[in-house]
Amino acid sequence: MADGTHIFADAPLDGLVACPECDALYRAAEVPPGSRAVCARCHTVLISPRRHAGMAIISLALASIVLVAGALWFPFLRIDTRGLWQQATLWDVATSFPVGPLLIVSVAVTAAIVVLPIVRAALILYTLVPVVFDRPARPLAARAFALSESLRPWSMAEVFAIGCAVSLVKIADLATLSLGPAFFMFAALVVVTVIQDQLVCRWSVWRSISPV
Numbered sequence: 001m002a003d004g005t006h007i008f009a010d011a012p013l014d015g016l017v018a019c020p021e022c023d024a025l026y027r028a029a030e031v032p033p034g035s036r037a038v039c040a041r042c043h044t045v046l047i048s049p050r051r052h053a054g055m056a057i058i059s060l061a062l063a064s065i066v067l068v069a070g071a072l073w074f075p076f077l078r079i080d081t082r083g084l085w086q087q088a089t090l091w092d093v094a095t096s097f098p099v100g101p102l103l104i105v106s107v108a109v110t111a112a113i114v115v116l117p118i119v120r121a122a123l124i125l126y127t128l129v130p131v132v133f134d135r136p137a138r139p140l141a142a143r144a145f146a147l148s149e150s151l152r153p154w155s156m157a158e159v160f161a162i163g164c165a166v167s168l169v170k171i172a173d174l175a176t177l178s179l180g181p182a183f184f185m186f187a188a189l190v191v192v193t194v195i196q197d198q199l200v201c202r203w204s205v206w207r208s209i210s211p212v
């Protein structure tokens with residue numbers, strides 16, 4: 001066990017916490033900010049409170065909304081070959097198949113890389129802004145946070161980024177590629193999303209929005 005890492009003891013403490021990976025049930029302990037409580041069986045992090053994490057998470061959620069909006073607006077990719085060129089925005093990429101059976105692909109891609117990141121950021125803001133500013137939690141905060149958590153696996157910005165990288169390698173020999181501002185904004189969105197998910201201590205959020 002590394003320094004600053006706590007494994008739960010069977011102490012008479014209020015509340016229980018279940019490991020999301022192996023379903024082991026523990027009595028929750030007070031974990032000091034900066035330390036972590038991990039599952040004794042599978043070492044999944046259960047509680048990891050950090051000082052000032054709330055404001056950082058809010059900032060990152062706002063940043064992700066701005067990055068998605070920018071990625072939709074600015075050029076994503078430009079392809080030049082034999083004097084011809086084609087430029088596309090992220091919106092063009094996501095809605096490549098406006099009709100026909102492949103429409104479902106466009107809908108799924110748009111949802112996974114555009115709609116879900118914005119919805120998740122909005123739900124996080126709805127949940128955390130009152131808590132961080134010492135206001136009473138919103139009436140639907142628990143539902144909003146639960147929905148945000150359930151949408152997490154479906155927000156696939158990073159999968160799209162990897163797909164883009166593979167595609168670019170494939171067509172790099174056929175044409176001259178220029179990456180637009182939207183590509184880098186999208187790459188930044190992936191990093192921001194990962195950092196935000198790492199900062200969120202789900203136990204702390206649930207406790208802060210639960211009625212006392």
Ligand SMILES: [Zn+2]
Binds near residue numbers: 039
């Ligand atoms: Zn576990």
